[in-house]
Amino acid sequence: MNIKTITYVLSTTLLLSCTSQNKSNNSPAVSIPVTVTKAQTASSGSFSTTGKVQASQHTKLSTRVMGNIQRIYVAVGDVVKKGQVLLQIDATDLQAKVGQIDAQISRAQSHYTNVKRDYERFQKLYSQKSASQKELDNISTQYQIAIDQLNTAKQQKREILAQFKYTTLRAPYAGTVVSKFVNSGDIAHPGTPLLSIENTDRFEVTTNIPEQYIAFVKKGTTVSIAINALNQQLTGTVEKLSSSSNHNGGQYAATIALPKTNTSLYSGMNATVSFEALDRQENQKSIWIQTAALVRQGQLTGIYTLSQSNTAILRWIRIGKSSHTKTEVLSGLNTEEQYITNSQGKLYNGVPVRIQN
Missing domain, CATH: 2.40.30.170 (Efflux pump adaptor protein, beta barrel domain)
Known part of the structure:
Protein backbone atom coordinates (compact mmCIF):
# COMPACT_ATOMS: atom_id res chain seq x y z
CA MET A 1 0.00 0.00 0.00
CA ASN A 2 1.51 3.33 -1.08
CA ILE A 3 1.40 6.66 0.76
CA LYS A 4 -1.57 8.03 -1.23
CA THR A 5 -3.65 4.97 -0.35
CA ILE A 6 -2.81 5.28 3.36
CA THR A 7 -3.69 8.99 3.34
CA TYR A 8 -7.04 8.24 1.70
CA VAL A 9 -7.92 5.56 4.23
CA LEU A 10 -7.04 7.79 7.22
CA SER A 11 -9.04 10.70 5.78
CA THR A 12 -12.05 8.49 5.20
CA THR A 13 -11.82 7.07 8.76
CA LEU A 14 -11.63 10.54 10.36
CA LEU A 15 -14.55 11.77 8.28
CA LEU A 16 -16.70 8.82 9.27
CA SER A 17 -15.73 9.30 12.93
CA CYS A 18 -16.60 13.02 12.93
CA THR A 19 -19.88 12.29 11.12
CA SER A 20 -20.76 9.65 13.72
CA GLN A 21 -19.82 11.98 16.58
CA ASN A 22 -21.87 14.84 15.16
CA LYS A 23 -24.86 12.55 14.85
CA SER A 24 -24.38 11.52 18.46
CA ASN A 25 -24.07 15.12 19.65
CA ASN A 26 -27.03 16.29 17.62
CA SER A 27 -29.32 13.52 18.84
CA PRO A 28 -32.03 15.00 21.08
CA ALA A 29 -31.48 14.45 24.86
CA VAL A 30 -34.32 13.02 26.94
CA SER A 31 -35.87 15.72 29.16
CA ILE A 32 -35.65 15.17 32.93
CA PRO A 33 -38.83 15.48 35.00
CA VAL A 34 -38.34 18.17 37.66
CA THR A 35 -40.30 19.87 40.42
CA VAL A 36 -40.07 23.65 40.71
CA THR A 37 -41.17 26.30 43.15
CA LYS A 38 -40.87 30.06 43.50
CA ALA A 39 -38.49 31.97 45.73
CA GLN A 40 -40.41 33.45 48.67
CA THR A 41 -39.91 36.70 50.55
CA ALA A 42 -39.96 37.10 54.32
CA SER A 43 -38.68 39.48 56.94
CA SER A 44 -34.95 38.91 57.37
CA GLY A 45 -35.54 39.14 61.11
CA SER A 56 -43.90 32.44 86.23
CA GLN A 57 -43.29 32.12 89.99
CA HIS A 58 -40.81 29.57 91.22
CA THR A 59 -39.37 29.81 94.74
CA LYS A 60 -36.87 27.75 96.68
CA LEU A 61 -37.76 28.08 100.34
CA SER A 62 -35.07 28.19 103.03
CA THR A 63 -34.70 29.38 106.61
CA ARG A 64 -32.45 31.74 108.55
CA VAL A 65 -32.04 29.45 111.55
CA MET A 66 -30.23 26.17 112.14
CA GLY A 67 -32.13 23.31 113.71
CA ASN A 68 -33.53 19.82 113.34
CA ILE A 69 -36.47 19.48 110.99
CA GLN A 70 -39.29 18.40 113.26
CA ARG A 71 -41.94 17.72 110.64
CA ILE A 72 -42.72 18.19 106.95
CA TYR A 73 -46.43 18.63 106.31
CA VAL A 74 -46.46 18.39 102.49
CA ALA A 75 -45.31 16.10 99.70
CA VAL A 76 -44.20 16.78 96.14
CA GLY A 77 -47.25 17.52 94.02
CA ASP A 78 -49.39 18.90 96.84
CA VAL A 79 -51.39 22.04 96.06
CA VAL A 80 -51.01 24.58 98.89
CA LYS A 81 -52.63 27.85 99.89
CA LYS A 82 -50.85 31.10 100.68
CA GLY A 83 -49.67 31.07 104.30
CA GLN A 84 -50.10 27.31 104.73
CA VAL A 85 -47.55 25.66 107.06
CA LEU A 86 -45.18 23.48 105.03
CA LEU A 87 -42.41 22.56 107.45
CA GLN A 88 -41.57 22.92 111.15
CA ILE A 89 -38.08 23.27 112.63
CA ASP A 90 -37.39 22.34 116.26
CA ALA A 91 -37.22 25.58 118.28
CA THR A 92 -35.75 24.08 121.47
CA ASP A 93 -32.42 25.89 121.04
CA LEU A 94 -34.15 29.23 120.54
CA GLN A 95 -36.29 28.66 123.63
CA ALA A 96 -33.14 28.00 125.65
CA LYS A 97 -31.64 31.24 124.35
CA VAL A 98 -34.79 33.10 125.40
CA GLY A 99 -34.40 31.70 128.92
CA GLN A 100 -30.77 32.84 129.04
CA ILE A 101 -31.55 36.33 127.80
CA ASP A 102 -34.44 36.64 130.27
CA ALA A 103 -31.99 35.96 133.10
CA GLN A 104 -29.61 38.54 131.64
CA ILE A 105 -32.42 41.09 131.40
CA SER A 106 -33.36 40.41 135.03
CA ARG A 107 -29.81 41.08 136.20
CA ALA A 108 -29.54 44.20 134.04
CA GLN A 109 -32.89 45.44 135.37
CA SER A 110 -31.79 44.95 138.99
CA HIS A 111 -28.47 46.71 138.36
CA TYR A 112 -30.27 49.55 136.60
CA THR A 113 -32.69 49.99 139.52
CA ASN A 114 -29.83 50.22 142.05
CA VAL A 115 -27.76 52.62 139.95
CA LYS A 116 -30.79 54.78 139.25
CA ARG A 117 -31.48 55.09 142.97
CA ASP A 118 -27.87 56.13 143.63
CA TYR A 119 -27.94 58.56 140.71
CA GLU A 120 -31.07 60.29 142.05
CA ARG A 121 -29.55 60.45 145.54
CA PHE A 122 -26.33 62.08 144.28
CA GLN A 123 -28.32 64.57 142.24
CA LYS A 124 -30.07 65.67 145.44
CA LEU A 125 -26.77 65.80 147.39
CA TYR A 126 -25.13 67.81 144.60
CA SER A 127 -28.02 70.32 144.67
CA GLN A 128 -27.46 70.66 148.42
CA LYS A 129 -23.71 71.06 147.77
CA SER A 130 -23.06 67.90 149.78
CA ALA A 131 -21.49 66.05 146.78
CA SER A 132 -18.80 67.13 144.37
CA GLN A 133 -19.10 67.46 140.60
CA LYS A 134 -16.75 64.51 140.13
CA GLU A 135 -18.94 62.26 142.30
CA LEU A 136 -22.00 63.27 140.29
CA ASP A 137 -20.17 62.65 136.98
CA ASN A 138 -19.08 59.16 138.10
CA ILE A 139 -22.57 58.08 139.10
CA SER A 140 -24.00 59.61 135.91
CA THR A 141 -21.61 57.45 133.83
CA GLN A 142 -22.60 54.33 135.78
CA TYR A 143 -26.27 55.18 135.30
CA GLN A 144 -25.87 55.56 131.49
CA ILE A 145 -23.98 52.24 131.30
CA ALA A 146 -26.78 50.52 133.21
CA ILE A 147 -29.36 51.95 130.78
CA ASP A 148 -27.33 50.75 127.76
CA GLN A 149 -26.89 47.25 129.20
CA LEU A 150 -30.60 46.90 129.89
CA ASN A 151 -31.54 48.16 126.39
CA THR A 152 -29.00 45.83 124.77
CA ALA A 153 -30.39 42.81 126.60
CA LYS A 154 -33.95 43.72 125.58
CA GLN A 155 -32.86 44.17 121.93
CA GLN A 156 -31.19 40.75 121.96
CA LYS A 157 -34.44 39.20 123.17
CA ARG A 158 -36.39 40.89 120.36
CA GLU A 159 -33.91 39.49 117.84
CA ILE A 160 -34.22 35.98 119.27
CA LEU A 161 -38.01 36.16 119.30
CA ALA A 162 -37.91 37.30 115.65
CA GLN A 163 -36.08 34.07 114.77
CA PHE A 164 -39.07 31.98 115.86
CA LYS A 165 -41.00 32.85 112.71
CA TYR A 166 -38.24 31.21 110.66
CA THR A 167 -38.79 27.90 112.42
CA THR A 168 -42.17 27.63 110.68
CA LEU A 169 -41.96 27.54 106.89
CA ARG A 170 -45.09 28.86 105.18
CA ALA A 171 -46.15 29.07 101.53
CA PRO A 172 -45.49 32.61 100.21
CA TYR A 173 -48.28 32.18 97.62
CA ALA A 174 -50.77 29.62 96.41
CA GLY A 175 -49.08 27.00 94.28
CA THR A 176 -47.79 23.46 93.97
CA VAL A 177 -44.90 21.80 95.83
CA VAL A 178 -42.48 20.69 93.10
CA SER A 179 -39.35 19.67 95.04
CA LYS A 180 -38.38 18.47 98.52
CA PHE A 181 -34.69 18.64 99.40
CA VAL A 182 -34.79 17.37 103.03
CA ASN A 183 -36.55 14.85 105.25
CA SER A 184 -37.80 14.92 108.82
CA GLY A 185 -34.87 14.65 111.21
CA ASP A 186 -32.40 16.39 108.90
CA ILE A 187 -30.65 19.54 110.04
CA ALA A 188 -31.76 22.76 108.37
CA HIS A 189 -28.95 25.20 107.61
CA PRO A 190 -29.46 28.93 106.98
CA GLY A 191 -29.87 29.65 103.27
CA THR A 192 -30.02 25.98 102.22
CA PRO A 193 -33.14 25.13 100.13
CA LEU A 194 -35.67 22.95 101.93
CA LEU A 195 -38.67 22.94 99.59
CA SER A 196 -39.60 24.58 96.31
CA ILE A 197 -43.03 25.61 95.08
CA GLU A 198 -44.41 26.99 91.82
CA LEU A 278 -39.19 43.57 61.83
CA ASP A 279 -35.91 44.18 60.11
CA ARG A 280 -33.62 47.08 60.99
CA GLN A 281 -34.85 48.88 57.85
CA GLU A 282 -38.61 49.24 57.54
CA ASN A 283 -40.25 47.02 54.90
CA GLN A 284 -36.94 45.36 53.99
CA LYS A 285 -37.52 41.78 52.88
CA SER A 286 -35.23 38.85 52.16
CA ILE A 287 -35.51 36.07 49.58
CA TRP A 288 -35.71 32.53 50.97
CA ILE A 289 -35.40 29.16 49.22
CA GLN A 290 -35.40 25.51 50.26
CA THR A 291 -32.02 24.49 51.64
CA ALA A 292 -32.25 21.06 49.98
CA ALA A 293 -32.20 22.72 46.53
CA LEU A 294 -28.71 24.17 46.97
CA VAL A 295 -25.80 22.93 44.82
CA ARG A 296 -22.31 23.24 46.28
CA GLN A 297 -19.05 23.07 44.36
CA GLY A 298 -16.04 23.93 46.48
CA GLN A 299 -16.53 27.45 47.82
CA LEU A 300 -19.37 28.17 45.37
CA THR A 301 -23.09 27.79 46.09
CA GLY A 302 -25.67 27.64 43.34
CA ILE A 303 -29.17 26.64 42.39
CA TYR A 304 -30.75 25.29 39.24
CA THR A 305 -33.21 27.65 37.53
CA LEU A 306 -35.16 27.35 34.27
CA SER A 307 -34.32 28.93 30.93
CA GLN A 308 -36.97 30.10 28.45
CA SER A 309 -36.30 26.95 26.42
CA ASN A 310 -36.96 24.69 29.45
CA THR A 311 -33.36 23.75 30.16
CA ALA A 312 -31.67 23.70 33.57
CA ILE A 313 -29.39 26.66 34.21
CA LEU A 314 -26.95 26.53 37.14
CA ARG A 315 -27.07 29.93 38.81
CA TRP A 316 -24.39 30.90 41.33
CA ILE A 317 -25.84 32.77 44.31
CA ARG A 318 -24.68 34.36 47.56
CA ILE A 319 -26.46 33.08 50.66
CA GLY A 320 -27.00 34.44 54.17
CA LYS A 321 -28.70 32.81 57.15
CA SER A 322 -29.47 29.13 56.74
CA SER A 323 -31.28 26.32 58.56
CA HIS A 324 -32.11 22.72 57.75
CA THR A 325 -35.18 23.82 55.83
CA LYS A 326 -34.70 27.42 54.62
CA THR A 327 -31.80 29.52 53.33
CA GLU A 328 -31.65 33.26 52.75
CA VAL A 329 -30.48 34.42 49.29
CA LEU A 330 -28.55 37.68 49.39
CA SER A 331 -27.95 37.96 45.63
CA GLY A 332 -28.30 35.98 42.41
CA LEU A 333 -32.03 35.21 42.54
CA ASN A 334 -35.09 37.40 42.17
CA THR A 335 -38.35 37.32 44.09
CA GLU A 336 -40.92 34.87 42.68
CA GLU A 337 -38.31 33.41 40.31
CA GLN A 338 -38.69 29.66 39.77
CA TYR A 339 -35.98 27.22 40.80
CA ILE A 340 -35.71 23.42 40.72
CA THR A 341 -36.30 21.67 44.03
CA ASN A 342 -36.24 18.03 42.87
CA SER A 343 -35.43 16.01 39.77
CA GLN A 344 -35.75 12.40 38.57
CA GLY A 345 -32.38 12.46 36.90
CA LYS A 346 -28.96 14.02 37.12
CA LEU A 347 -29.03 17.75 36.42
CA TYR A 348 -26.32 19.63 34.59
CA ASN A 349 -26.07 22.99 32.89
CA GLY A 350 -28.25 23.02 29.74
CA VAL A 351 -30.00 19.67 30.18
CA PRO A 352 -33.64 19.70 28.94
CA VAL A 353 -36.17 19.44 31.73
CA ARG A 354 -39.91 18.83 31.97
CA ILE A 355 -41.94 20.39 34.80
CA GLN A 356 -44.10 17.99 36.78
CA ASN A 357 -47.24 19.00 38.57
Missing part, protein backbone atom coordinates in the same frame (compact mmCIF):
# COMPACT_ATOMS: atom_id res chain seq x y z
CA SER A 46 -37.44 35.82 61.10
CA PHE A 47 -35.75 33.08 63.09
CA SER A 48 -36.42 30.38 65.67
CA THR A 49 -34.86 29.41 69.00
CA THR A 50 -35.33 26.61 71.50
CA GLY A 51 -36.66 27.29 74.97
CA LYS A 52 -37.99 25.83 78.21
CA VAL A 53 -41.38 26.21 79.84
CA GLN A 54 -41.33 27.30 83.47
CA ALA A 55 -43.80 28.66 86.01
CA ASN A 199 -47.39 29.09 90.91
CA THR A 200 -48.86 26.93 88.16
CA ASP A 201 -51.54 29.46 87.20
CA ARG A 202 -49.17 31.29 84.84
CA PHE A 203 -46.28 29.99 82.73
CA GLU A 204 -43.50 31.53 80.69
CA VAL A 205 -40.81 30.36 78.27
CA THR A 206 -37.12 31.17 78.70
CA THR A 207 -34.88 31.21 75.64
CA ASN A 208 -31.59 32.64 74.38
CA ILE A 209 -31.32 34.91 71.36
CA PRO A 210 -28.12 34.78 69.24
CA GLU A 211 -26.20 38.00 68.74
CA GLN A 212 -27.03 38.33 65.03
CA TYR A 213 -30.77 38.45 65.82
CA ILE A 214 -30.89 40.59 68.97
CA ALA A 215 -31.47 43.80 66.97
CA PHE A 216 -34.76 42.35 65.69
CA VAL A 217 -36.31 41.73 69.13
CA LYS A 218 -37.81 44.18 71.61
CA LYS A 219 -39.96 43.98 74.73
CA GLY A 220 -43.54 43.48 73.67
CA THR A 221 -42.64 41.55 70.50
CA THR A 222 -45.27 38.88 69.75
CA VAL A 223 -43.89 35.41 69.07
CA SER A 224 -45.25 31.99 68.15
CA ILE A 225 -44.44 29.15 70.55
CA ALA A 226 -44.71 25.45 69.70
CA ILE A 227 -44.94 23.15 72.74
CA ASN A 228 -43.24 20.10 71.30
CA ALA A 229 -44.55 17.44 73.72
CA LEU A 230 -48.17 18.54 73.36
CA ASN A 231 -48.12 19.44 69.66
CA GLN A 232 -49.69 22.77 70.65
CA GLN A 233 -49.15 26.24 69.19
CA LEU A 234 -49.39 29.24 71.53
CA THR A 235 -48.80 32.97 71.21
CA GLY A 236 -46.60 34.80 73.71
CA THR A 237 -45.05 38.21 74.32
CA VAL A 238 -41.44 39.12 75.08
CA GLU A 239 -41.61 40.27 78.70
CA LYS A 240 -37.94 40.41 79.70
CA LEU A 241 -34.87 40.89 77.52
CA SER A 242 -31.30 40.96 78.80
CA SER A 243 -29.08 43.77 77.53
CA SER A 244 -25.87 41.79 78.07
CA SER A 245 -24.50 38.47 76.83
CA ASN A 246 -21.27 38.57 78.84
CA HIS A 247 -22.28 35.71 81.11
CA ASN A 248 -24.38 33.71 78.64
CA GLY A 249 -22.01 32.54 75.94
CA GLY A 250 -22.68 35.42 73.55
CA GLN A 251 -26.46 35.00 73.70
CA TYR A 252 -29.13 37.23 75.19
CA ALA A 253 -31.60 35.76 77.69
CA ALA A 254 -35.27 36.42 77.00
CA THR A 255 -38.46 35.55 78.87
CA ILE A 256 -41.69 35.02 76.94
CA ALA A 257 -44.94 35.50 78.89
CA LEU A 258 -47.71 33.04 78.05
CA PRO A 259 -51.40 33.82 78.44
CA LYS A 260 -53.63 31.67 80.63
CA THR A 261 -54.55 28.54 78.73
CA ASN A 262 -56.35 25.24 79.22
CA THR A 263 -53.29 23.45 77.81
CA SER A 264 -51.70 21.16 80.42
CA LEU A 265 -48.32 22.83 80.66
CA TYR A 266 -45.53 21.56 82.91
CA SER A 267 -42.26 23.19 83.88
CA GLY A 268 -39.32 21.83 81.91
CA MET A 269 -41.21 21.17 78.67
CA ASN A 270 -39.27 21.94 75.50
CA ALA A 271 -40.55 24.71 73.25
CA THR A 272 -39.68 26.20 69.87
CA VAL A 273 -39.96 29.98 69.78
CA SER A 274 -40.52 31.54 66.33
CA PHE A 275 -39.73 35.24 66.00
CA GLU A 276 -41.27 37.17 63.11
CA ALA A 277 -39.57 40.46 63.98
